Amino acid sequence: MNLAPTALILVPTRELCQQVCSEANSLIELCRVQLRLVQLTSSMSVSELRTTLAGPPEIVVSTPACIQTCLKNGIIQAKAVQDSLSILILDEADLLLSYGYEDDLKALTSHVPRRCQCLLMSATSSSDVEKLKKLILHNPYILTLPEVGDTKDDIIPKNVQQFYISCAARDKLVHILALLKLELVQKKVLIFTNSIDMSFRLKLFFEQFGIKSAVLNAELPQSSRLHILEEFNAGLFDYLIATDESQSDGKEQVDDQNGSERKKSKKHRKHKLDAEFGVVRGIDFKNVYTVINFEMPQTAAGYVHRIGRTGRAYNTGASVSLVSAEETEIFEEIKSLLGENDDKVSQFIAPFPLLSKNAVESLRYRAEDVARSVTKIAVRESRAQDLRNEILNSEKLKAHFQDNPKDLDLLKHDKMLSKKAPAPHLRDVPDYLVDPTTQEASKIVKLARAAMGNTNASRGKGSKGRFKKSRDPLKTFSAEAPKRAGKGGMKRKAKDADNGHKYKKKHSS
Structure with missing residues (x-):
């Protein structure tokens, strides 16, 4: 029995975490095997993290900081990661370091087994990506995927x-x-x-x-x-x-290396x-x-x-x-x-x-x-x-x-x-x-x-919702006659009265 997730997907932001989780769930629905996927956020307390990871789930989507919190508090055991983790995915890899996750990633990678399949995905190549490659990957294959009709050198797609x-x-x-x-x-x-x-x-x-x-x-x-x-x-x-x-x-960056603690805490x-x-x-x-x-x-x-x-x-x-x-x-x-x-x-x-x-x-x-x-x-x-x-x-x-x-x-x-x-x-x-x-x-x-x-x-x-609201009889009911109908009615009455007057005048003459 696994005591840690089989697959771990790490992303730099909460918004991306939510979106990856949503897309992954839509794919899981098509799988024959039942898989459980959970999302970890930094707003969760230690007890909430412990409850969410109970089982444990097969797939976890998280930021590196949340995983480090789980390791530090014993919610996920380092030995369990070494025994269970089969797939590690780092999305937007070049951002993971620039967002301040370097220490969290170093703490995690020391527990990642060599047999684990690791994937780094990034829209651009940078020194941060190179640093991550050395930290996590071993003799990696590099796959470049341009848009249809583009060459691999096209930075912006032709469309x-x-x-x-x-x-x-x-x-x-x-x-x-x-x-x-x-x-x-x-x-x-x-x-x-x-x-x-x-x-x-x-x-x-x-x-x-x-x-x-x-x-x-x-x-x-x-x-x-x-x-x-x-x-x-x-x-x-x-x-x-x-x-x-x-x-x-x-x-x-703070230029003064001997800056005050206030500056450091602000930067943190x-x-x-x-x-x-x-x-x-x-x-x-x-x-x-x-x-x-x-x-x-x-x-x-x-x-x-x-x-x-x-x-x-x-x-x-x-x-x-x-x-x-x-x-x-x-x-x-x-x-x-x-x-x-x-x-x-x-x-x-x-x-x-x-x-x-x-x-x-x-x-x-x-x-x-x-x-x-x-x-x-x-x-x-x-x-x-x-x-x-x-x-x-x-x-x-x-x-x-x-x-x-x-x-x-x-x-x-x-x-x-x-x-x-x-x-x-x-x-x-x-x-x-x-x-x-x-x-x-x-x-x-x-x-x-x-x-x-x-x-x-x-x-x-939005329009559909607003249309439904306008058809609500309790909200559209009015004791007064509609203005357009009222004006039309007044015109017709005036016209009828005028015609009647002409008719009487004609016969009296």
Whole structure:
């Protein structure tokens, strides 16, 4: 009898842990042999971990830190691992070390038997991957799997078109407003920022123009983050603003080797936060047609991973990067990584062709007026309000989704945070502000969307639920007659009275 799991799948983040567990369960259902799979999270107490691993299960999905906790507390015996473990899988291998799991992995690998089959999977090769290979693998086979139609040297699949827009940093808001409001990009759209404050600034800005969006960041409770991902994947809203602040900050190191304990503890807490959240890597976003880099990533590798959120499973996709003068250096590094011809012109990333200068200038006054109202205080207040809402939602989610896992529409994550109601005239762009070139481009995008069957991407489950609500007789009952019928009735009565009057007048004469 095995006293430890037979297969162990290690991933760097909670979000990926949840997704791997979900996919693995769907595969297990097709197996003839009954297998039990469990997921371990850092929020579990020692007693909960002990209960979950009782049996033990055949497959465990976890972060390295949780496994180390189990070994340290004797929940999993080192001898049992040596006797039972047959398969060890490390997904997103290059992130496992950068997220601060090196010590946890070293503690585990000392107990992994040589007969155990070990698999390392990563979208990119790096020094961290090489370090892991030496730590875990013995004379490994290396398998490179390019997309269909691509060569092994293609960094971004050919089914993803890459564009950029050069603009000043202060003009990024008006440019992204033009892209979304004039419908020049395909939905659904994933928008990346480098900080949580900027993501909320974007959300507040969008709200004033009637654009619904949700924010995904490391501050939110885990259940809320997972629910936001599920709602977005189900098509309940079209725009998701994600921050990969943890990835961009992960490179930073303390320069002073003799720094205070306060700095060290702060750095330690930061690594813990990094290990809990990850949105750029591994997460399987469903039907994302466009990725927008509102702020450029800190590294060229970060760009590759962001763009990898679209064009999945052989679907077409596109990316649009807003590049300011301050971001020219990293942009040149990205172009060099992707490949350039002899004239230093990128063969893979081109200027965005559908947005004209006139279209941007026509929206400038409105955009700048609204941008001035999105102050640092407004961002701070909305950020605190969103966190309070999600903490409350998280408690409700825990209880509700245990019994109703498919009820995604219980809580809205795209609701307004701004205290100021959006002005009605900002919701629509009047025809006189749209130049003919942009109008034609918008028509082309709409036709392409219709051809792909993407006309109602955000209406999937949400509209069905709302339709059912409107048919509830207790909610729609009114003692008053419907206005339209009333007006029609009044018109008919007036007409009949008028006809009767004419008839009497005719006969009396």
